[in-house]
Amino acid sequence: MSVSVRRIMRSDHVVGWAFAFPAVALIVVFGIVPIVWSALMSFQKTNLLSTPEWIGLDNYRALPKDPLFKTSMVHAFIYAALFVPLSVGGGLFAAVALNRHIRGIRFYRLAVFVPVVVSTIATSIMFLWLFDPNFGLANWLLGLVGLGPFGFFTSSDGALYSIIAMTVWGWIGFDAIIYLAALQGVPNELLEAAQLDGARSWGIFRNITLPLLGPATLFLVVFSTINAIQVFDEIYFLTKGGPGTATYVPVLYLFKLAFEQGIAGYAAAIAYVLLVAILILTVIQLWVGKRMVYYAS
Amino acid sequence: MSMSAEIRDSAGALPALEKESGRDPRSDRFVFSWWHLVLFPLAFLMLIPMIWMIITSLQTLNETRHFPPILVPSSIQWQNYTEVLQRAPFARWFLNTLVVTVVVVAGNLLFCSLAGYAFARIKFFGRDVVFILVLATLMIPFQVIMIPTFIIVRKLGLIDTLGALIVPNLAGAFGIFLLRQFFRSLPIELEEAARIDGASRLGVLFKIVLPLSGPVLATVAVITFLWTWNDFLWPLITIYNPDNMTLQLGLTTFQGAHQTNTHLLMAANVMSVIPVLLLFFVAQRFFIRGIATSGLKG
């Protein structure tokens, strides 16, 4: 091999690309290409088997007129509107409680974190049984205090809320971890100074701790909202969108369209609408985040 | 402080959640604290679904068809578990999931280390643009790409094989991001010294950088493991043959076939959850760090 060829082979450009190539290639093929392809698909009519047909903006035009789409978006909105405050607020409450050094705190922290690692399906199975209308523990316990019995996943009024309760259970630990890290990042001296200044516990929490948790709160709110919009596994497993269309959500709809009914182009359009919603939320996060910059140097 | 201790410290730039919080002059480790009254019910609520699942998995069918629910079974039906293994290719599902997860984790560790190192330390043409492109994929929700990815995987002839679950996930932007960030925090003098001593880039990566990257590699491994083990939607789309299913998918078919065999369903569920729980207890630190880091990246 000539010297110049060897030198080229050793050059940073070649080496750099050689290192990055496998991962980048995988990401391009299974990430970038699909993103672009999906965009194109949203302008097509295709059933994933025969040749797709270009139909311009027809898919997007059909969306506002589609009652199922509207229902699913309303449900996504309700879902987010309840899931986010409950899981983020609950996570904050749990984190404050967990931020102690009392005996057994390790046990409590583990207990709160465990639901996060359990899969969506396993969680759904657990709650399917817990919320069983006839033999479930939940109905029995609620009965003890004079409530219920409830249909939970089988009730068209209660199914969505039951799923929300279940997923809040599954995600509180995540929010608690983030908040716990943030709480431990608040310098002790600030809290001491506030004590001396005359603030009581609540005053310290409201005026010092909570504002300093701002970045964590912002992240969790946006992250949870994005997650809420994309809920699928639990709905598919537990109710398939039912009873009736009581728990119909966007991702379920687009799954059925693409893989059960072969209406893939339209499904891609829905996916892109969701993407736009997520991008808007992320931009809001970045924008609000910038205005919040007061991190102690 | 020794150099490697410093480096390990920069890996754990997050406050250590495993340790306890700062001084509290008033409750210097009281045996009783009012907070127990809050924490205990909270922990109970978090654990009760699982506890109930375990109890049910050890009951007979008749015991489950009882209201009010029987809290303490009269006997322990270990055979529920073996019955599950007989009635469904559960062991097969477990093995499939294990194979897929291990290969995906290994692939991520390898390819994301290579790429992360290149993005961190090697100046190559188009590096910054490509990196931004990679980061962008982190923001794209799965449902946007799942249809075309399905078509691509089908064209590759991988549908209904474990390959469909492995190949698209062999390298992810999450791992690249974490590793690049970590590599950049290491003192570059170490690598420069090694290169002057004659090591190639590859040698520097494997002999100098990676040995110092234990914690972040563990974090990537653990988070990738968790995500892959729990994945449902992608296997749902690509796998049909029960022999090729993963645990999550298999559980749904099991539930479909055994809707009223609650005791068996719970046993199956317990078996599917144990590996992740075990890993969690063993590697808590890395789970928590991984989860908290995904918060920082946001």
Place this chain on the structure above:
Amino acid sequence: MPGLTFDRVSKEFPGGTVAVRDFSLAIADGEFMIFVGPSGCGKTTALRMVAGLEKITSGTISIGDRVINDDSPRDRDIAMVFQNYALYPHMTVYKNLAFGLKERKMPKDEIAIRVNGVSSMLGIDDLLTRRPAQLSGGQRQRVAMGRALVREPAAFLLDEPLSNLDAKLRAQVRGDLKRLHQRLGITTIYVTHDQVEAMTLGDRVAVMSNGVLQQLGAPQDVYDRPANLFVAGFIGSPPMNLLRAEARGGVASAGDLSLPIADLPDGDVVLGLRPEHLRPATDGQPSMEFQVEVVEPLGDGVIVHGTVSGTLVTAPSGDDEVLPRLAGERAEITTKFEPTLRPSPGERMRLAIAPHHVHVFDGRTGDVIVAAGA
């Protein structure tokens, strides 16, 4: 306004560390008291106990007649300036200053009067709308002081407030602090490890080591009459030379030095010699041979390092035994001469020691046996 009293205060941390041991002293109303000592001597812990940020293990702290052991920090009418300032990063300077008053439900216009008054006194009024991250170190320090002052507290606690400032700023702020105290007259406890700050700022100085109060007195008194070896070695820069000697029949011998001292009991002793009291000898004075090694001209004096025959001791900390420092035959001595006297390295000369300038310490316990005269 009442004074502040420590009565046999001790602090033991869980795990067994005793940070403060049997600490008693009384601070007069309006006095500027300094707690000084090396790191870990307990001075900050003592301060934090006054603030209520550390629980008191035993003993009492009182303001006037009132024991404040069980009062929460907010009820003690005490303000503190933290070492790292502890400014609220998400609030403007104005809000930082106003925070305490607002939490105590003071009406808005009264808050404004106080905040503006304090900020103009400290010269930070043009910073009121800024955030701490936008301020320099010196500015932050003044905001921290302002936050404490705005509460018009009964006592003012400062935890090493100058340690994060550069040297020039430190000297300037020292002067500002002294002027402020003269003007406002608030009872102050100031914690530092820097003995220069202790000497220049305090009405009285409490020297601490290993949790124990070593000596309490006016700065000049502590300098002129140290109660033990620790104080002797800690106060004064360059530090006092501590030379091992043997006392017999009223004469202390160290190396080639024979020093007659009145009322000197027999036994092992340590002689304390301040650098500025060592002069080139003229005939007739007790003296020792001195070999010059390093000469450091200071402008207003000359520091000369050299050796004499003999053994030095290390000033002990706390209850430690007095230890000899060097095993060799020569001991390193520091002297401070007039600027006009400038010996050359290698030169041999004799140093005169006036007996009335010598401090004599017990060779075992370190306590002073014979104090130096005027």
